[in-house]
Each structure stands twice: as structure tokens, then as C-alpha cells.
Amino acid sequence: MSKLRPFLTLKESCRKHLPATQFDRFKFENHIEISFNMIFIRRLAFITQCSNRLEEPFLENNEQQKEQQRVDEVISKISTKITSTENEYNRAHTETKKVQQTYSDNTSVNYFEVDDRIETSAELQQQRGLVSRLTENESILKRQLATMKDLKRSPYFGRIDIRDDDQTQDEKLYIGIASFENEDGEFLVYDWRAPISSIYYNGTLGKVAYETPMGEQQTTLTKKRQFQIVDGRIRNMFDTNETVGDEMLQTALGAQNDEYMQNIVATIQHEQNDIIRDTKSQLLVVQGVAGSGKTSAILQRIAFLLYHSRDTLEADQIILFSPNKLFSHYISEVLPSLGERNMRQVTFDEFIDNRLKGLNVQSLFERYETDGSLTSQQKAVREFKESADFMNKVENYCQSLTPSEIKFSDIIFNETVFFSKHEIAQIFASFPAAMSVPDRFLKTKNALIKRLKRRIITETKADWVNEEIDQLSEEKYHDLLGTKRLRDFQNEDDERFFIAKKIVTARLQVVYDAIFNNNFLDPYVQYAAFLKRVPLPADVKQSEWQHTIADFNQNIEFHSIKLDDCAPLLYLRDYICQSGQNNTMKYLFVDEMQDYSVAQLKYLKYAFPQTKWTLLGDSEQALFKDVEQPQQILHKLNDAFHVRHSRLISLMRSYRSTYPITTFAKSILPNGDDIEAFNRDGDIPELIVSPDTDDATDQVLKIIAEQRQKYATVAILTKNMAEAKLVYRLIHSQTGAVLLKDADRTLPKGILVLPIYLAKGLEFDSVIAWDTSETNYPDKGLLGTLYTIITRAMHHLTLISIGDVTPLISDESLKNSQIKIERTLKNKNV
Numbered sequence: 001m002s003k004l005r006p007f008l009t010l011k012e013s014c015r016k017h018l019p020a021t022q023f024d025r026f027k028f029e030n031h032i033e034i035s036f037n038m039i040f041i042r043r044l045a046f047i048t049q050c051s052n053r054l055e056e057p058f059l060e061n062n063e064q065q066k067e068q069q070r071v072d073e074v075i076s077k078i079s080t081k082i083t084s085t086e087n088e089y090n091r092a093h094t095e096t097k098k099v100q101q102t103y104s105d106n107t108s109v110n111y112f113e114v115d116d117r118i119e120t121s122a123e124l125q126q127q128r129g130l131v132s133r134l135t136e137n138e139s140i141l142k143r144q145l146a147t148m149k150d151l152k153r154s155p156y157f158g159r160i161d162i163r164d165d166d167q168t169q170d171e172k173l174y175i176g177i178a179s180f181e182n183e184d185g186e187f188l189v190y191d192w193r194a195p196i197s198s199i200y201y202n203g204t205l206g207k208v209a210y211e212t213p214m215g216e217q218q219t220t221l222t223k224k225r226q227f228q229i230v231d232g233r234i235r236n237m238f239d240t241n242e243t244v245g246d247e248m249l250q251t252a253l254g255a256q257n258d259e260y261m262q263n264i265v266a267t268i269q270h271e272q273n274d275i276i277r278d279t280k281s282q283l284l285v286v287q288g289v290a291g292s293g294k295t296s297a298i299l300q301r302i303a304f305l306l307y308h309s310r311d312t313l314e315a316d317q318i319i320l321f322s323p324n325k326l327f328s329h330y331i332s333e334v335l336p337s338l339g340e341r342n343m344r345q346v347t348f349d350e351f352i353d354n355r356l357k358g359l360n361v362q363s364l365f366e367r368y369e370t371d372g373s374l375t376s377q378q379k380a381v382r383e384f385k386e387s388a389d390f391m392n393k394v395e396n397y398c399q400s401l402t403p404s405e406i407k408f409s410d411i412i413f414n415e416t417v418f419f420s421k422h423e424i425a426q427i428f429a430s431f432p433a434a435m436s437v438p439d440r441f442l443k444t445k446n447a448l449i450k451r452l453k454r455r456i457i458t459e460t461k462a463d464w465v466n467e468e469i470d471q472l473s474e475e476k477y478h479d480l481l482g483t484k485r486l487r488d489f490q491n492e493d494d495e496r497f498f499i500a501k502k503i504v505t506a507r508l509q510v511v512y513d514a515i516f517n518n519n520f521l522d523p524y525v526q527y528a529a530f531l532k533r534v535p536l537p538a539d540v541k542q543s544e545w546q547h548t549i550a551d552f553n554q555n556i557e558f559h560s561i562k563l564d565d566c567a568p569l570l571y572l573r574d575y576i577c578q579s580g581q582n583n584t585m586k587y588l589f590v591d592e593m594q595d596y597s598v599a600q601l602k603y604l605k606y607a608f609p610q611t612k613w614t615l616l617g618d619s620e621q622a623l624f625k626d627v628e629q630p631q632q633i634l635h636k637l638n639d640a641f642h643v644r645h646s647r648l649i650s651l652m653r654s655y656r657s658t659y660p661i662t663t664f665a666k667s668i669l670p671n672g673d674d675i676e677a678f679n680r681d682g683d684i685p686e687l688i689v690s691p692d693t694d695d696a697t698d699q700v701l702k703i704i705a706e707q708r709q710k711y712a713t714v715a716i717l718t719k720n721m722a723e724a725k726l727v728y729r730l731i732h733s734q735t736g737a738v739l740l741k742d743a744d745r746t747l748p749k750g751i752l753v754l755p756i757y758l759a760k761g762l763e764f765d766s767v768i769a770w771d772t773s774e775t776n777y778p779d780k781g782l783l784g785t786l787y788t789i790i791t792r793a794m795h796h797l798t799l800i801s802i803g804d805v806t807p808l809i810s811d812e813s814l815k816n817s818q819i820k821i822e823r824t825l826k827n828k829n830v
């Protein structure tokens with residue numbers, strides 16, 4: 001029996017809190033009447049009668065039948081809604097096409113008369129607006145249709161029965177990837193992000209609390225049931241007291257690797273839920289072991305934030321720094337599968353390239369390729385340049401600059417000096433010394449623009465301008481008049497002056513751009529001057545530092561720059577010029593934070609001053625550097641960022657790999673015991689020790705042949721690109737393997753060869769780690785690299801060692817049968 005209440009009480013409404021959808025807002029803002037009855041609009045409650053706990057098996061079957069009946073009913077309602085939405089979509093599509101057609105007919109007309117043109121352009125603008133509104137309408141409908149179709153296949157994955165203190169009966173709520181109401185406004189499915197749904201992820205049976213916009217609410221959780229519904233049929237269902245039972249996880253994790261990452265809303269774990277629903281922290285640091293669901297958690301977090309702040313947050317106000325382009329592709333389907341648009345995504349390299357146009361910026365990957373051969377002095381220099389202290393020194397330097405120390409550049413026009421650096425320095429010096437350097441710089445910029453405007457006025461009288469006006473075609477003349485009408489001018493001189501100003505302004509646009517873009521400061525010379533002056537830490541020798549400066553100058557001459565100079569140089573430039581800040585971004589996410597220096601993060605903090613931060617990473621997966629403890633990282637970041645609310649969440653349970661693979665991966669880490677392996681069965685990893693490359697190649701070919709019988713993807717992971725190229729050459733003709741490179745954006749299935757830095761954040765059914773020998777992995781500087789390779793494997797792992805195996809794999813793990821040794825030729829460790 002179910003009872004329908006016409007309106008939600010205040011308490012219920014805040015518990016269910018379903019904010020207006022984009023579509024509701026869209027309709028409201030655009031006053032468009034759309035006939036069909038959208039889901040999510042009304043605020044009606046769905047109350048069903050209590051359910052009993054079932055203990056007898058036959059009753060369970062009976063219960064499953066009842067649940068299946070409900071699933072059938074819900075699906076039938078979803079089908080009806082899909083049909084009406086499809087009709088609506090088709091109507092919207094036809095209308096958009098009609099308006100687009102009229103729009104393009106209009107734009108093809110060529111008007112010469114000024115008045116006609118003005119009207120046409122106003123009309124066109126109106127039509128353009130209409131087209132964009134209709135297109136938006138259409139795309140929202142399309143997204144909703146896609147979500148409804150997903151719901152039709154699997155309408156929900158959870159059910160909670162709750163009873164508030166003032167109630168005598170339980171209320172059953174079903175939870176799915178999106179809300180769904182019937183035509184009477186009953187909620188048949190609750191969105192997994194609704195406040196009440198948090199109970200499903202967090203609560204154990206009994207008294208539970210949940211956050212709502214009106215503060216914490218309490219209720220009693222009397223039942224938690226999980227469903228696996230595939231194509232409308234309940235495949236599995238069971239009651240549980242856990243967060244989400246292991247059986248569901250087993251099924252989810254046992255599946256084969258897909259080209260795209262999947263959403264995990266049906267099986268989110270308690271600690272992942274904390275990350276997803278945190279709305280208070282200014283700085284949220286997630287330190288999670290490999291495969292613990294960091295990336296998954298942040299993608300669901302983004303979906304949650306978009307829902308939670310639907311009225312104030314758009315997907316393009318969220319930016320995610322991702323480790324490589326393949327990763328961007330890999331995660332690109334998660335948000336759309338939850339009915340949300342993707343956030344902006346960028347790799348750090350792309351971000352820097354964009355800000356240092358014209359320079360060839362060393363990529364992180366190029367740096368990995370040379371990292372193996374750094375001397376201890378070079379490492380000390382790098383550490384210094386990448387520290388928060390170095391960035392603070394940049395700031396202090398900028399603040400202390402006197403007019404004569406600022407490296408101004410001439411502004412050149414037509415190969416002659418338009419504003420000399422001497423003139424610019426004089427302007428700068430004319431402002432009071434008590435002002436900050438950035439303020440004086442800004443004033444200088446404004447003064448230059450004023451001078452330019454004066455020069456434009458003077459130049460209007462020049463002969464070349466008069467000649468140009470005389471030669472103007474009628475059409476060009478009208479173009480220059482723009483929206484002005486002839487009657488707007490008092491006389492002919494007035495009109496001529498207007499046109500002349502337009503001509504001169506266009507000619508001198510390059511000068512304006514140079515001023516606007518702060519090109520009258522030479523940031524490279526300024527940075528080199530800073531390098532000369534900066535006090536050095538004790539472990540950096542003067543001689544090495546001089547060498548670094550010379551190296552920087554020489555690189556600049558060849559239009560290139562090393563990665564560790566980018567953040568401080570950009571900071572110096574942008575700090576002096578008060579530029580480079582994006583105030584529209586509200587959330588910033590950094591995946592694989594261990595690959596970023598504090599200096600780089602500090603620059604990002606400067607570049608996105610209004611954002612809340614979520615940083616996630618695994619200090620154990622640091623490539624080519626020593627591991628740092630999570631607390632150490634948080635401490636460093638807190639010092640560098642000065643934020644009020646910071647939080648560290650550690651994820652210690654690893655989900656990606658089978659139990660034997662995670663157990664082996666743990667064994668190579670000093671603190672590996674802290675990692676908890678998810679209990680999923682699988683093969684013991686294999687170690688094959690080969691005497692030489694030929695034999696290793698044969699072994700790889702053999703494993704590929706075996707593994708391809710079972711899995712769609714086998715990845716051979718190497719330490720660097722040189723090795724990847726070698727392996728590719730060795731096996732390509734027999735296997736058709738694909739070599740992946742920096743620029744690749746899609747991840748094919750089949751046999752893949754790639755260096756580990758391109759595989760960051762990714763996972764593969766079966767992994768072959770190439771040459772894990774003592775020669776190739778001699779010491780702990782490469783521990784993170786090896787660990788990252790091993791933990792990319794979901795179901796099967798093979799290590800090939802050419803000669804003695806690396807000391808990073810301890811004798812103990814070899815003896816404890818955590819790894820199966822195939823051949824032991826020449827291996828003294830075994």
C-alpha cells in the first residue's frame with residue numbers, strides 16, 4: 001500500500017533536497033513553455049509502507065519477486081517518459097533546424113545600406129540568441145534521454161528503509177544514478193547525491209545522521225538492500241549492514257578493463273564517500289594507495305558538487321589537472337554517464353605551454369627521460385628551484401625592485417622604436433616609491449595606453465591617413481562606420497576624423513597589444529637577474545648555480561626552457577604585471593599530485609586564486625624521486641598555501657588488482673603492510689628471469705599469446721620511452737603491438753607498449769613489466785617507478801628480468817611465494 005502526500009514538509013524537502021535542474025533553470029530564464037512534464041520538477045514525496053526483515057529463504061525468493069515487480073513497474077513508467085521526451089526532443093530538433101535555416105538565409109544577404117545593415121545585425125543577433133537557446137534546450141533533452149535510457153536498463157542499485165522519530169512506519173527509498181518521478185510526482189528513484197542517500201553509503205543500521213542544507217538531520221535506518229539490476233532483471237539482491245557489500249564490489253572489480261573508466265556510484269565505499277561529499281575544505285588532500293579509487297572518488301565528487309551547487313556552479317568552473325592525454329580520454333565518460341557535463345581538463349604541460357607561447361617548454365615526460373642521470377648537485381639545484389622557499393624569494397625580489405632594476409623592453413612598431421625602454425622606465429620612476437612594484441607597473445601600463453591614444457589622435461592628420469581614406473571602397477568605408485549613422489556626425493570633418501581614427505587605431509593595434517600583454521617587460525632577462533641575486537641554500541654550490549644560470553640563458557636564446565624554471569619565471573612575470581589570474585574557476589583538482597613540485601602548485605594557487613583545492617596522489621608512485629609521507633606533504637602544502645580549512649584523507653584499501661598482485665606490490669614497499677588488499681582471487685604474479693634480450697623477447701611473446709586468450713588488453717610497461725621503442729621493435733612484427741606516445745589521446749585495445757609515465761592513472765587487464773633487473777632498477781630512487789608499473793595490473797602480472805632481479809624485490813617476497821619464479825638462471829637472490 002502506498003500513500004501519496006501532496007507536498008513535502010520542510011524537513012522532507014531538505015532531506016531530499018533536489019535542486020532545480022539545468023533544464024528547469026533554462027526554462028525559467030528563457031520563458032520557454034515546454035509542454036511535457038519533466039522529471040525533477042515537483043516536490044512530492046513518495047511514501048511506501050513498511051517492509052519486513054526476511055529471514056527464511058523461500059520468503060527471500062518471494063521478496064525478490066516483489067522487488068522485481070516494482071522494477072517492472074518503474075521501468076514501464078520510465079519507458080512512457082522516454083517516449084514523451086523523445087517526442088519533445090524531435091519537436092525541439094525540428095524547431096532548431098527551422099530557425100537555423102532562417103538564420104543562414106539571412107546571413108547570406110549582403111547589405112550595403114547602413115540602416116539596413118543595422119537592422120539586419122540586430123535581427124541576426126536575436127536569431128543567434130534564439131538558435132543557441134534552442135540548441136541548449138535540445139542538448140539538455142538529449143542528455144536527459146540518455147540518463148533515462150540508462151535508468152531503464154538499471155533503475156536503481158540501493159534501497160534504504162528509514163523511520164523518523166515522529167513516524168510509526170518505515171519509508172522505503174530507492175537510490176539510483178538519477179532521480180525519477182512518476183506523473184503524480186512520487187519519487188520512484190532518488191538521486192545518489194540527494195542528502196538522504198548519504199545514509200546508503202555511510203550508515204550502518206540503527207540511528208543515523210545526514211547533512212542537509214538546513215543542518216544535520218537524524219533518522220533510524222532499518223534496512224539497507226543492494227541490487228544488481230541488468231537489463232531490467234534483478235540479478236542479485238541482498239540486505240547488508242556494511243557500507244556496500246563485498247559481493248557487489250567483487251562483481252564490479254572482476255570485470256575486464258574497458259576503454260573508459262566506469263562510474264562507481266553503486267559501490268562507493270565509506271571513506272570514498274567522505275571525499276565525494278566534502279563541501280567544507282578549502283584544501284582537501286587525498287593520499288591513497290595505488291588503485292584505492294582516488295580518481296574514481298574525485299570524478300564522483302565533481303558530479304556531487306555539480307548537483308549540490310547546481311545554481312551556482314557550472315562544469316567549466318571546475319578544472320582538473322590530469323597526468324597525461326590518455327588519462328583525459330580514459331576518464332571522459334564518467335561524468336556523462338552520470339548525466340553531467342565534463343569539467344575542463346588540462347595537463348600541466350599544456351597549461352604551461354599556453355602561458356609561455358613561443359617557447360619550447362620541456363615536458364614532464366622529456367624530463368623523466370633524463371632524470372636517471374642527474375648528479376647530486378643537479379638534484380640539489382632542482383630541489384631548490386621547486387621549493388616554496390624559492391617562490392617566496394621570487395616574490396620578495398619582485399617587491400624589492402627599484403626602477404633601474406626592472407628590465408623593460410622597447411616597444412617596436414614597423415621596425416622602429418615606438419616607446420623606448422628608457423621612456424618606459426621614466427614613466428615607472430615617476431610614480432611614488434611607496435607604491436608596490438605591481439601597482440607602479442600597472443600605472444605605467446595605463447600611462448602608455450594614454451600616450452598611445454594621444455599618438456593616435458596626432459597621427460590622424462598624417463598624409464598617409466588622408467591618402468588611405470581617399471582610396472577606401474564604399475563597402476570598406478561603411479564597414480569602418482560600423483553602427484554609426486551619417487546623421488550622427490556634425491559635419492564632414494567630424495566624419496573624416498572618425499574614420500581616420502579607426503584607420504590609425506587599426507594600424508597601431510600591435511602597439512596596443514604589446515602594451516596590453518605587458519610585452520614592455522622582459523621576463524627572461526628579469527628572471528636571469530633574479531637568479532644572479534638569489535641567496536643559495538647550503539647544499540647548492542656557487543659553481544653549479546652559475547652553470548644553471550648560463551644554461552637558462554642559453555636555452556632562452558634557443559627559445560626553450562626547462563620545466564623547473566617555468567613556475568618561478570611565470571610567477572615573477574605575472575606577479576610584476578598583475579596578470580595571469582583566472583577568477584572564474586571555483587574548484588581545482590590535481591591528480592597525481594606527487595608529480596608536482598610545491599613551486600608549481602604555488603603558481604597554480606596564484607593563477608586560480610578563488611578555487612577550492614582537491615589534491616590527490618600517492619607518494620609511493622613518485623617517479624624518479626624519493627617517497628614523501630602524506631603528513632609531510634600536507635604540512636608543506638599548508639605552509640605554502642595558508643588555507644583555513646585543510647583536510648587529509650588517506651585511502652589504504654586497494655581495489656584495482658587481485659589479492660595476489662596487491663600482496664606482491666605491498667611487499668616491495670617499506671610501509672607496504674599498511675596497504676589493505678581487496679580480497680579478489682587471481683593468479684600469483686610471475687617473475688621470469690632471462691639471460692639476455694633475445695630470450696626475454698621470446699618470453700614476452702609467449703606470455704602475450706597466453707594472455708590474449710583471456711584478456712582484451714595486454715600492456716608492456718617500460719621505465720622510459722627508449723625502452724618502449726626497443727620492446728616495440730622487438731615484438732611488433734609478430735604481434736601487431738601498438739607503441740603509445742605523448743601525443744596519443746586514445747587508448748586502443750590489444751597489445752600496447754608504453755613507458756610508465758604515459759600509463760599513470762590507467763589500468764590494464766594484464767601487465768608485463770619489462771626488464772626489472774638489477775641493472776635497470778638498481779636502487780630505491782626507482783622504487784616508485786616499479787611500484788607504479790606493478791599496480792597498473794588488474795588481473796595478471798608478469799615481470800621480466802634480464803639478468804639478476806632488482807634488489808627492490810626483496811628476498812623475502814621471493815621466498816614467501818608471493819611471486820612465481822619461472823626461470824632462475826644466474827639469479828643469485830633466489
Ligand SMILES: Nc1ncnc2c1ncn2[C@@H]1O[C@H](COP(=O)(O)OP(=O)(O)OP(=O)(O)O)[C@@H](O)[C@H]1O
Pocket residue numbers: 249252253262264267268269272288289290291292293294295296297617618655656760761762763791
Ligand atoms: N568503490 C568502488 N567500487 C567499484 N570499483 C571501484 C571502487 N573504488 C575503486 N574502484 C575501481 O578500482 C580501480 C582503481 O580506481 P582508481 O583508478 O580510481 O584508483 P586510483 O587510486 O586513482 O589509482 P592510481 O593512483 O593507482 O592510479 C578502478 O577500476 C575503479 O573503478
